[in-house]
Amino acid sequence: xxxxxxxxxxxxxxxxxxxxxxxxxxxxxxxxxxxxxxxxxxxxxxxxxxxxxxxxxxxxxxxxxxxxxxxxxxxxxxxxxxxxxxxxxxxxxxxxxxxxxxxxxxxxxxxxxxxxxxxxxxxxxxxxxxxxxxxxxxxxxxxxxxxxxxxxxxxxxxxxxxxxxxxxxxxxxxxxxxx
Numbered sequence: 001x002x003x004x005x006x007x008x009x010x011x012x013x014x015x016x017x018x019x020x021x022x023x024x025x026x027x028x029x030x031x032x033x034x035x036x037x038x039x040x041x042x043x044x045x046x047x048x049x050x051x052x053x054x055x056x057x058x059x060x061x062x063x064x065x066x067x068x069x070x071x072x073x074x075x076x077x078x079x080x081x082x083x084x085x086x087x088x089x090x091x092x093x094x095x096x097x098x099x100x101x102x103x104x105x106x107x108x109x110x111x112x113x114x115x116x117x118x119x120x121x122x123x124x125x126x127x128x129x130x131x132x133x134x135x136x137x138x139x140x141x142x143x144x145x146x147x148x149x150x151x152x153x154x155x156x157x158x159x160x161x162x163x164x165x166x167x168x169x170x171x172x173x174x175x176x177x178x179x
Contacts, residue, residue: 001065003092006030006074009085012044012056019058022083027062033074034066051085063092 008026010019023039031037042059051057066074071089078087 001035001067003063003065003094004034004071004089005092006062006064006078006087006089008060008062008087009047009051010058010060010083011052011054011085012058013054014058014083023058023060023062026060026078026081026084026087029077030062030064030066030074033070034064037062037064047085054085057085 008023010022014022023041027037027039039060039062042061044056044058047055047057075087075089078084081087
């Protein structure tokens with residue numbers, strides 16, 4: 001048997017007693033296919049986007065133990081429930097605290113360690129492109145072929161993003177710009 005976590009979202013149009021009745025029904029149904037089903041209320045919150053024209057929902061987690069084959073049966077039963085907005089079953093991660101599970105991933109400092117990506121160093125590389133030096137053609141010696149035109153190649157230079165930002169600020173701060 002493996003330990004699973006079921007996230008349930010019930011519509012916010014239900015009252016508190018109606019939501020409690022529904023979660024008790026769902027917990028009893030999960031208990032039929034698994035063991036140790038325990039529901040925890042996470043409160044009523046605004047949904048990121050409307051689901052079935054509902055903007056608020058009651059969030060619950062149900063932690064239970066079951067055989068992997070039984071999770072499919074539980075998911076099928078949940079899909080038949082019309083009063084359920086969302087229901088998802090995942091393996092229970094005992095290492096993650098409840099605060100880490102609920103954390104809004106807005107900034108890198110708030111992101112749990114198991115979700116963070118390694119730091120990457122950003123580099124701006126300018127490709128080497130040949131620049132043709134313009135020499136005025138005189139009447140005495142016209143340029144007949146491209147091979148006679150001198151070619152100047154600029155060395156490869158790496159730019160720092162801070163330098164670019166500084167240059168942009170200088171350009172934008174210039175009051176003499178004619179736009």
